[in-house]
Amino acid sequence: MFDEPHTNTLLENSLVCRKLQLNYQRNRKQDCTERLDAAAAKFRYEDCKDEYWNPIEFSLLYGTLLWEQASETQRILLNQLYWVAYYSQIISAEIATIFFNQTSAAGLYGQEDFRLVCDMLDLESSQERAHINAFKTISEQVEAHLFGKRIFTYAMRTPFTQTMIYANTNALKTAWKKLQLHGFGLLSADNTFLACQYFTVRGLRTLNGKLVQHKLSSYYQNHSDKENAPVPSKISYYHFMDESFHFNSSTILSHDILNCIAPPTHFERFIANLGIKGCQKDHYHFSVAINGIFWYDPALYSTIYRILRSRVFGMEPSEAIEMMEACFTQETEGLHRSYQTHREAVESYKVYLEPVGYGWKENKEMAVMGSNSIRQYLTLQQRKFSAARRTLLQSSQD
Numbered sequence: 001m002f003d004e005p006h007t008n009t010l011l012e013n014s015l016v017c018r019k020l021q022l023n024y025q026r027n028r029k030q031d032c033t034e035r036l037d038a039a040a041a042k043f044r045y046e047d048c049k050d051e052y053w054n055p056i057e058f059s060l061l062y063g064t065l066l067w068e069q070a071s072e073t074q075r076i077l078l079n080q081l082y083w084v085a086y087y088s089q090i091i092s093a094e095i096a097t098i099f100f101n102q103t104s105a106a107g108l109y110g111q112e113d114f115r116l117v118c119d120m121l122d123l124e125s126s127q128e129r130a131h132i133n134a135f136k137t138i139s140e141q142v143e144a145h146l147f148g149k150r151i152f153t154y155a156m157r158t159p160f161t162q163t164m165i166y167a168n169t170n171a172l173k174t175a176w177k178k179l180q181l182h183g184f185g186l187l188s189a190d191n192t193f194l195a196c197q198y199f200t201v202r203g204l205r206t207l208n209g210k211l212v213q214h215k216l217s218s219y220y221q222n223h224s225d226k227e228n229a230p231v232p233s234k235i236s237y238y239h240f241m242d243e244s245f246h247f248n249s250s251t252i253l254s255h256d257i258l259n260c261i262a263p264p265t266h267f268e269r270f271i272a273n274l275g276i277k278g279c280q281k282d283h284y285h286f287s288v289a290i291n292g293i294f295w296y297d298p299a300l301y302s303t304i305y306r307i308l309r310s311r312v313f314g315m316e317p318s319e320a321i322e323m324m325e326a327c328f329t330q331e332t333e334g335l336h337r338s339y340q341t342h343r344e345a346v347e348s349y350k351v352y353l354e355p356v357g358y359g360w361k362e363n364k365e366m367a368v369m370g371s372n373s374i375r376q377y378l379t380l381q382q383r384k385f386s387a388a389r390r391t392l393l394q395s396s397q398d
């Protein structure tokens with residue numbers, strides 16, 4: 001139309017456009033926002049406090065000595081606390097997602113014809129806000145009721161923090177992470193390739209969520225009386241439905257759109273690979289306490305100790321310490337299950353990264369994440385737990 005150098009436009013790639021349109025239209029049609037808002041508004045812990053909310057094996061410390069010795073009432077609580085812990089982590093991840101959806105949309109909108117992508121991302125961000133609201137409403141009510149204080153939840157926060165809420169971190173690492181997040185936000189808002197390739201990292205994270213959330217959502221799907229099923233199980237289901245579209249859009253953006261834009265420079269490759277490697281590092285650990293979230297268990301000791309010492313479990317300090325030692329430092333069924341999920345994630349991440357041509361070998365092979373093992377987990381826990389023992393005992397005297 002104009003006498004200027006030809007640049008690729010998205011509309012020239014009709015197949016990719018069609019995929020985007022379909023995904024966006026279907027998501028709009030099925031959008032669970034209203035159902036999630038209504039479910040969260042209706043939630044009263046009293047109404048479902050005696051029920052499981054997830055398939056039974058998705059309970060806190062399932063398959064450990066604590067689980068074996070727990071009464072039926074305590075098992076139900078461990079199942080509900082899994083829900084609270086799991087979705088408290090998801091809140092943190094989704095706060096980050098909202099921000100990077102926006103910076104990436106800014107980066108992509110600088111290209112011809114990217115309105116559709118940006119509209120789709122706007123819808124996804126607004127869905128994340130409804131997800132967060134539902135998770136937060138339920139989790140806070142549960143913790144207030146059971147403990148009278150926060151356990152896994154936290155006050156609302158910005159995206160510039162450690163996304164993994166129980167990570168192997170310290171003040172310096174946290175400050176560095178914050179700087180990296182600020183840096184990536186600035187870069188991606190003004191760089192098409194990096195904006196596009198944020199979705200490779202988002203895709204990996206969503207893939208991890210999908211593996212577990214598919215199972216969590218099955219509780220409601222298989223429930224014989226859906227109308228009266230526990231509200232949190234409904235929320236797991238609605239959330240999973242929205243997220244499947246988010247996963248599709250991550251895949252279209254990171255795989256298909258990658259081929260519609262200019263190839264990356266050395267610098268762009270480097271930054272995008274650092275992002276993927278950062279995701280591997282974040283997902284290096286696996287947790288016996290919570291199958292499917294890659295938390296660093298030593299960071300979780302004090303939280304588990306508080307739960308065991310609360311009136312829910314009513315353990316004496318020495319009893320709680322002994323129980324934790326048995327749960328964290330010994331080989332258990334729970335540990336094998338968590339490790340299994342970690343292996344599944346490694347394998348599915350590798351498949352996801354296959355079409356990402358610019359990926360470093362260590363990223364495509366998931367070398368960092370894949371190097372963890374049950375043996376390493378136990379060696380680490382044995383060392384960390386004996387060091388933490390005294391601090392834990394002291395904390396109960398305070």
Ligand SMILES: [Fe+2]
Pocket residue numbers: 094127128131239243
């Ligand atoms: Fe979500």
Ligand SMILES: [Fe+2]
Pocket residue numbers: 097124128243246
């Ligand atoms: Fe999402």
